[in-house]
Amino acid sequence: MLILPEALIADLVTPDAAMEAVADCFRAMSDGKARNFPVVREALGEGRQYGFKSGLDLAGAQMGVKAGGYFPGNAAKGIINHQSSVFLFDPETGRPVAMVGGNLLTALRTAAASALSIDRLARDDARVLGIVGAGHQAAFQLRAAARVRRFERVIGWNYHPEMLPQLAAVAAELGLPFEAVDLPGMRQADVIVTITSSPAASLMADHVAPGTHLACMGTDTKGKQEVETALLAQTRLFTDEVAQSVTIGEAQHAVAAGLVSAGAITPLGDVLTGRHPGRKSAKEITLFDGTGVGLQDIAVAARAVAAAQARGLGIEVAV
CATH class of the missing domain: 3.30.1780.10 (ornithine cyclodeaminase, domain 1)
Known part of the structure; x- marks a missing residue:
């Protein structure tokens, strides 16, 4: 061995x-x-x-x-x-x-899954990247996202704002201006990556503009939640694995509330293989529920x- x-x-x-x-x-x-x-x-x-x-x-x-x-x-x-x-x-x-x-x-595989969802589901003209979270994995998320889209600036929010300069430093390495915003300021973003370990939603439906792609990467356990349940009902949903999405992923809460069914969630692999077209309009909100598969x-x-x-x-x- x-x-x-x-x-x-x-x-x-x-x-x-x-x-x-x-x-x-x-x-x-x-x-x-x-x-x-x-x-x-x-x-x-x-x-x-x-x-x-x-x-x-x-x-x-x-x-x-x-x-x-x-x-x-x-x-x-x-x-x-x-x-x-x-x-x-x-x-x-x-x-x-x-x-x-x-x-x-x-960290690498989580960022890769997020970036693949951005590559396949975000609008081609996406220019503003939003990051919710500033922990260890946030830097990997930022670098991976920048590999698949030509972002012009980055905005960020964290429950502990004193951690945001670490994220700003990574943005500077990539040649991108960075701005700390409050959560309503996320409406400026074309792509939003959530990468927190939160037990309660922080990103709300009215924080997200039409046409946004969200990569929700932090919820991988029963009880965790990064975004408002009502937001999932307004999005076209994708995931790494449907079984995990509805039990331990971001969709668990929307499913429990009867707002989303497992049949409404598409594996991202189906987009990569051409079985599903992915985004269908410039105005729809797409959401990738990244639960992290073994x-x-x-x-x-x-x-x-x-x-x-x-x-x-x-x-x-x-x-």
């Missing part, structure tokens, strides 16, 4: 490689050649979450599981709040193939393993 510590991942997986892996994963799911297994998620108290996401991709000959979660006390200890590891197995024999540090991989973690981890093997990196252990 090959062990790839977290410190190696940045040199093994580029944002382009992550996006290619995630796109392949979406297509395999749409083609019925890959499936996620039920998510196991447990609350540990004091805001801590721990669980498992797993799946099997026959197209990519990949099987594995990501173990990890969210530990909000980590920031005070100098480490990121999201902690995870990905384990890959031979789908034919079940033997372990690799253990891969999953923290950077999670297959994407597995796909990106497999890219890291392939790159490490080609370069003779990692630690081999007998199992």
